[in-house]
Amino acid sequence: MLSIEIKVEALHAWYGNDEVLHGIDLAIEPRSVTAIIGPSGCGKSTFIRCLNRLHETNPGARVAGHVWVGGEDVYRMDPIDVRRTIGMVFQRPNPFPTMSIFDNVALGLKFAGVKDRRRLRARVEESLAMAALWDEVKDRLHQPAMSLSGGQQQRLCIARALAVEPRVLLMDEPTSALDPISTMRIEELVQNLKQTYTIVIVTHNMQQAARIADQTAFFLDGHLIEVGPTSKVFTKPDDKRTEDYVSGRFG
């Protein structure tokens, strides 16, 4: 039997009175990459923000349904623990502008109460190495994070998320603000990281989904229309709407 890392059941989400997710069911295997695709406004961001309970930080936002990660019911855990278990990378690189490269990566550990300088330093180095950034920044750890290029800043944000040792990494269109070379480096990185982490990546770019995802889920108007192995979703989808979308007929 296949093991399940993330299980989502009958997930609904609202902003005020607007229901934007209408009952999503999805299962994700450990150490796999799942791509979430679909036209703008179909609820991709909202969906992954429900997984780490960031959705509920919006005033007036509400969630119903179940999410389990590693067998634990996310909505019965403390949200702080949930977010330590599930890291997130955002659409635009958003390093903390007043902090150095080192402090950006160390902040999550400091939040968790880690004070030992040697441990901090070791974990910062490991995280930067996992994010394929260590060689570029090892001589300038105490320079401002904003001195990095856009692509480096995004890898810094990945390192920052990995530093707290999550099981799952959520990425919301992480390359949409980046140039093609930086995009390629992040895609390679995702391929390496999936040996350790379970990755859910929202993408606007269908070639990207085809290149990196094991499983692809197609969302439309707050419904999960189809989910399956990436090659199947792109070549022989079951649903007509999926076929129209992946063949570029709308979206």
Next chain:
Amino acid sequence: MQPRDMMQTVHPGHLRWRKWKNRLFAGVIFGLALLAVLPLLLILAYVVFRGAPGVSLRFFTSLPAPTGIPGGMANAIVGSIVMVLMATAMSAPVGVTIGLFLAETHHARWQNMVRFVCDVLSGTPTIVIGLLVYAMVVAPSGGFSGFSGSVALAILMLPTIARSSEQVFRLVPVTLREAGHALGGTRTQVWLRILLPTARAGVITGLLLAVSRALGETAPLMFTAFGNQFWSNNVTQPTAALPLQVFTYALSPYDDWHQSAWTGALTLVAIALIINLFARWVSRTRR
């Protein structure tokens, strides 16, 4: 639309007219702006013109003296600085916390009430604040004091600090807060480790503007700090302040005291200018 079509529909004379109109309008705006800063420049020039002859080392280092004997305002300068520092120490933590409450929490009704109170407070005549502190602090404690003066200044500074820090906190992008929450930070941690450092320059700028305003206030000090002709090395005693000293000297019938009043006014303006320049420098160097 093709450029060629444009050439045919837009008459060349029309463009010249539009350019001319544009220049005229820019000229009017420039002229009006000049008119607006003119009073300020006049005040500055006049204060320098009248105050400069009295500037001397003695003015900044010695105590006030009876008319006919050269004296200075050293005690008033120190008194003002001490009271404003104490006022800032009281007002800043409270004001920044109110700003945080206004910008970061979701208690709309309380927030509207606090905002309303702040606006009323910043519109309250400062003499009323002086009277209030007289009734609440001076009378119960048995006399005028530098401490009560700084309480009055603190109250005066509070709405400025609260509203300016609220604005600055709102300018911090939501994505930074979300990044903090996504790393497992509590709300307090996100406020202290991300929001405050990111907003620091703007918060300091707001504090400095409040400070420069408090430095020049006379009315709230009249029934509180009261003024003193001697050194006051104790904040429970009446304390000299630069604006009070200027006020007293300006009302006197003596020419040499009038000169001192102008020099005191020049000192006030100079301090305010320095603080404002410093505020600009702070807000420019960070971010």
